[in-house]
Amino acid sequence: MNDIDHHLGPDGALAGALPGFQPREEQQALGRGVAEAIDAGETLIAEAGTGTGKTFAYLLPALLSGKRVIVSTGTKTLQDQLYQKDLPLLRDALDLPRRTALLKGRTNYLCLYRTDLAEVDARFDRPGTGAQLQAIRQWAAVTDSGDISELAEVPNDAPIWGRATSTADNCLGQECPLYDDCFLMAARRRAQEADLLVVNHHLLLADMALKEGGFGEVLPSADAYILDEAHQLPDVAAQFFGVAVSSRQLQELIRDTHAEYLRDAGDQPALPDCLDVLRKAVQDFRLTLGEAGQRAAWNSLGDGEEAVDALIHLRAAASALAEVLETLAERGRGLENCYRRARDMASLLDRFADGEAEAFVQWFETYQQAFILRLTPLDVGQPFQARMKKHPAAWVFTSATLSVNEGFDHFLERMGLDRETSTLRVDSPFDYASNALLYAPAGMPEPNSPFYTEAFIERAEAVIRASGGRAFVLFTSHRALQQAAALMRDHLPYPVLVQGDASQNLLLERFREAGNAVLLGTGSFWEGVDVKGEALSAVIIDRLPFASPADPVTQARIDFLRRHGGNPFRDFQIPQAVIALRQGVGRLIRDASDYGVLMIGDPRLTGKSYGRLFLNSLPPMRRTRDLEAVQAFLARAD
Incomplete structure (x- = not known):
């Protein structure tokens, strides 16, 4: 523990290696907590507010422990940053010859x-x-x-x-x-030899699912697992502990089989015929699912006779291809692989059609010419906990947003963790009380009002003018985003950047360069986006981010909790929305010198009793309902 405090202190390794480094008690407390968990082989839930420096706070004890550690991050972008920037800096500063490796999917x-x-x-x-x-x-x-x-x-x-x-x-x-x-x-061999391995959640969960099926190890065993951005884990786990069959998988099977046919089976005319039948079955099934852009429960198709019949034909076409390929498999490894895939596709389509147990939701997604069929588990805690027990080690779950109203019950329950699990909350070192202002505009209509979005845009534009642009406007739906984009481009004298017009990285680059731009986003812009300094002075949120009850997985979880005596709104919908809101709010203050206004347009924040849970979960900033107070606050920053 003394080493942790020293290296994160004024005369430590980071002070000498990181320009502008400032010792933070919060960072040291997190580092000590992670070190204790690794040393004791225990599980720790650790929330670290924005600006804590949690990356170095967990990498330092990981490197000093002398144990094999796997660090998992939420995205490949964060994974690259860890491996290419943070780890080399810290390892060189400590002069530790620890072997590190990066492994992706x-x-x-x-x-x-x-x-x-x-x-x-x-x-x-x-x-x-x-x-x-x-x-x-x-x-x-x-x-x-x-x-x-x-x-x-x-x-x-x-x-x-x-x-x-x-x-x-x-x-x-x-x-x-x-x-x-x-x-x-080669990358996997390097991973097996590493003392510290950097992966991402998708690879970690995929590896867990593979091992459950009895396949060989992709990731090595470890003494400690550190899972950053851990708030994403429940949804990622649901993907890998379920079943998915997509038109893309089927089309790739068709394409690969055709290539192997040209290489090793050109004398078999039955094979192209089978591929044509499967190709048409994929297209016909897609047509029965209706328009693009759906995320819907399978039973939403009504009696669904047309879709059910098309699914039967699709499964039969995959099975027929498997039968033909079985007779050709000995001609080459490629044909053998295609046979196995065709057989497995037919089996997965059977599993989807059966629907399995009530603990799964049967649903589909549609795109312009594609589809995905999914069976998603409604509870990932039990299977995740079972896999943790198969890998006895220290487990550290960390993120800036794991608690709700200062408690961890929601995360513990979703991940199947014991209520007695050790927890640690480290507040942000930033001075929110002086540098941030929460504006909840008075007189807003209810969010379900047809006039809500127009009223929100009017109030948002007033804040944007006061901040001289330099604003993120975050939406909970693409429809509201597009409505706002059309109006704001006409009304505002600032560059208006809209999600979808370019890649996320390019939009952020333009935002930073402009210095007075307004960026409208939804989904991925709520988290993982980092703009420091004067380029961002306002974050404006249209609604409390409750998941749409029309979403098939959300609705199924609500029904599942209700059937088992739970209160879905209290136990699931509110906690999920609180964590999502905290991610959006986290875009505002990214550095000790940052200064800005957070506007939340939703009147439920102040008008509903549960609004207190949201307010209690936000950083301790001053609050106002008065636009003039917002204007005066931003004027002081200038």
Whole structure:
């Protein structure tokens, strides 16, 4: 513990390595808590307010412990920052020869075999894809890691990467003729040898699910797991402890089988016929699901006879392809892999059709030409806890937003953790009382009023004018965002940037460069977005972020809790909304010198009894309902 305090103190390792470093008691307290948990092999829930410096507070004891540690983050962006910036800085400052490694999911690494296959079956849906494949080919000859984020010339979301990377379905494993040169396997070998390994939640949960199924280890065993951005875990776990079947998986199976047919089975005319039948079955099933943009329960299709019949035909087409491929599997590892995938797709479609137990929700998503079928568990706590017990170690869950009304009951319950689990709350060192003002405008209509969005925009524009632009406006729905975008572009003398007009990174870059811009966002802009300094002086939130009851998973969880004697609004909907609101609020003050106004338009914040829970969960800032007080507060900043 003395080492932790020293290295995070005025004469410690960070003070010498990090320009502008200031010792913070909050950071030291978090570091001590993490060190104690790792040393004792215990579980710790640790909330660290914005500005605590929690990354260094957990990396320091992880490096000093001498134990093998896996650090998991919420996103690949945070993962890269940890591995490429924070870890090297701290390791060099401590002069510790600890081996570190970075491991991402397999779709982040170039697959040489599938790149070859793409050239064999050189049919591309979009112009320019052939040129992108050639760029990938040239890069493949010089890259050491095979991490596709290295190749800026081909965007990470370019469709060609689906042809040049592998999935768990289509990977040939040790039977691959290019296995010895595999970038993914090299990254996994480095991971197995590392003292400290950096992963992300999707990879960690996928690994847990694989081990449950009896497959070989992807991640090494560890003495300690540190899970940052832990508030995201329940939703990520729900993805991996459930079942999903997508049109993309089926189309990739069709495409890969066709390529293997050209390579090893050109004398079998029955195979292209089966692929044509499956391709049509996928298209026909998509049509029965209706318009794009849906997230709906399977039973929302009414009697659903057309969709049920189309699902039966889809399953039969997958099964028929599997039967043909079974007779050809011995001709090559690629055909054998396609046989297994076709068989598994038919089995997964059966599982979805059966619906399984009441503890799962059966639902679907639709896109312009695609769909995903999902079975999602309504309770991830029990399966997550079972997997934790299979990996006895220290477990540290940390985030800026884990508590509700200063308590951790909601997170503990969702993750299946014992009520006696050790917890630690470390407040932000920032001076919210002096540097932030909460504005809840008076006279707002109820959120379900048809006039609500217009009234919100009118009051938001007044704050934006007072702040000289320099504002985030966060919405809980895309419809409200688009309505606001149309009005604000006409009304405001500032650059108005709207989510969807460009990538998130490009929008943020433009926002910072403009110095007086207004950025309108929803979803991903509520968290993980960091703008320090004068470029951001106001965060404006339209509604308390209750999940839509029309969402099939939300509605199913509400029904599940009600059936089991719970109070869904108190026990689930409010806590979820509080945590989401705290994430949005966290965009405002990102540095000790930041200064700004938080406006929450929703009148339920002050008009409903449960509004007190939201207010008690926010940083301790002054409050007003008076626009003139907002204008005076912002004028002082100038």
